[in-house]
Amino acid sequence: MPTETVDTLIVGGGLSGIYAAYLLAQRDESFVVLEARERLGGRILSPEHQNFFSDLGPSWYWPEIHPKMAGLIQEQGLKGYRQFENGLGRFQRPNGEVQTVSGYATEPLSWRLQGGMMALITKLCEKIPENAIKLNHPVCHIEKNGAEAHVSVGELEKEPWARFRAKKIILALPPRLTASTILFTPDLPDNLTQAMLKIGTWMAGHAKFTALYEEPFWRQAKLSGQAFSQRGPMGELHDASNNEQGPYGLTGFVGIPAAQRHNQQLLIDAILSQLELIYGKPAAKPTILFYKDWAREQFTATKLDQPPMYEHPLYYPPARQTSFWDGIIHFAGTETATKNGGYLEGALGTAERAVG
Numbered sequence: 171m172p173t174e175t176v177d178t179l180i181v182g183g184g185l186s187g188i189y190a191a192y193l194l195a196q197r198d199e200s201f202v203v204l205e206a207r208e209r210l211g212g213r214i215l216s217p218e219h220q221n222f223f224s225d226l227g228p229s230w231y232w233p234e235i236h237p238k239m240a241g242l243i244q245e246q247g248l249k250g251y252r253q254f255e256n257g258l259g260r261f262q263r264p265n266g267e268v269q270t271v272s273g274y275a276t277e278p279l280s281w282r283l284q285g286g287m288m289a290l291i292t293k294l295c296e297k298i299p300e301n302a303i304k305l306n307h308p309v310c311h312i313e314k315n316g317a318e319a320h321v322s323v324g325e326l327e328k329e330p331w332a333r334f335r336a337k338k339i340i341l342a343l344p345p346r347l348t349a350s351t352i353l354f355t356p357d358l359p360d361n362l363t364q365a366m367l368k369i370g371t372w373m374a375g376h377a378k379f380t381a382l383y384e385e386p387f388w389r390q391a392k393l394s395g396q397a398f399s400q401r402g403p404m405g406e407l408h409d410a411s412n413n414e415q416g417p418y419g420l421t422g423f424v425g426i427p428a429a430q431r432h433n434q435q436l437l438i439d440a441i442l443s444q445l446e447l448i449y450g451k452p453a454a455k456p457t458i459l460f461y462k463d464w465a466r467e468q469f470t471a472t473k474l475d476q477p478p479m480y481e482h483p484l485y486y487p488p489a490r491q492t493s494f495w496d497g498i499i500h501f502a503g504t505e506t507a508t509k510n511g512g513y514l515e516g517a518l519g520t521a522e523r524a525v526g
């Protein structure tokens with residue numbers, strides 16, 4: 171099998187990998203992005219319905235505190251809009267009882283992206299040569315060979331189905347996933363592997379739900395779409411609509427642990443009953459609903475990520491190292507950021523750092 175040679179090889183086509191590729195495309199260097207899934211975006215996922223894109227991964231950025239995101243969105247000619255928060259909120263007690271409470275605007279202000287967060291990935295890809303992105307290419311082994319590394323694509327224990335060599339590798343995926351699913355030869359030092367395994371992948375244990383409707387009946391009832399529940403299954407709800415036109419949406423984070431989310435249909439039925447309790451009868455009959463359980467995604471979550479993290483950790487590069495093997499391998503991916511780790515903003519920062 172022929173081995174393709176490039177200057178830089180990027181493992182992962184999420185925001186950090188695609189932004190690294192976008193930056194490299196502005197230089198006279200060869201590169202390739204190897205993406206395990208059949209799609210780009212990683213944790214960014216925005217399925218379309220009637221030309222509206224529902225974010226099942228990240229939906230917000232905060233221009234006041236995330237300047238890289240705000241700048242990139244503007245530079246790419248994309249449009250953001252304020253999260254809809256006008257009106258009263260709803261609060262559900264453990265016994266299911268629902269009360270109306272005063273609403274509030276998040277601080278700092280949350281913004282959504284026109285066309286869904288995937289619009290950013292799609293836009294960046296316009297500047298990346300199509301043949302530099304290889305989907306369905308899960309990296310399974312990286313081997314140091316002098317001043318370069320050899321990368322095998324496929325499944326461990328089987329013959330690789332593609333091989334690459336590069337002077338520089340950018341690992342643009344969660345470090346816990348890297349340490350759990352990619353073999354390195356020679357072995358990585360124990361302290362580095364342990365540090366990688368201990369970095370929790372942000373939101374990997376969570377599940378998100380979006381229901382779309384023809385009419386924003388909650389807005390018509392002077393409700394903002396913001397709700398908190400102590401009963402579940404959704405713990406937190408928000409309006410998920412574009413401000414200008416329909417379809418209109420409600421979105422929520424499922425508050426129960428992954429181990430209790432085995433039966434998807436039961437869970438969706440419970441979510442619809444909860445929506446009806448909080449917003450009335452029309453809420454139980456969306457025109458379409460989308461559900462994504464990230465804990466069940468093999469290219470996002472590992473066993474260690476199954477209990478969801480509720481506290482945002484303080485992220486930093488594994489064992490405080492941003493590279494290893496004499497600068498052949500560089501960490502990117504939001505969980506390796508020193509600033510804004512876990513967020514989209516952190517992913518952009520690590521791409522800039524890794525590209526150099």
Ligand SMILES: Cc1cc2nc3c(=O)[nH]c(=O)nc-3n(C[C@H](O)[C@H](O)[C@H](O)COP(=O)(O)OP(=O)(O)OC[C@H]3O[C@@H](n4cnc5c(N)ncnc54)[C@H](O)[C@@H]3O)c2cc1C
Pocket residue numbers: 181182183184185186187204205206207210211212213214226227228229230231307308309310342343344347351352372373374376377378464469470502503504505512513514515517
């Ligand atoms: C439900 C949810 C809500 C969120 N909400 C927000 C929000 O509102 N605002 C915000 O800022 N952030 C939010 N986040 C976090 C945000 O999604 C991440 O910060 C960001 O998407 C991470 O990008 P990344 O490139 O670092 O990693 P990823 O997006 O995880 O990309 C890693 C890529 O590597 C690929 N990959 C994995 N293994 C291999 C392999 N062996 N070989 C090749 N490729 C591989 C994956 O398929 C994936 O495409 C949310 C996340 C989730 C899940």
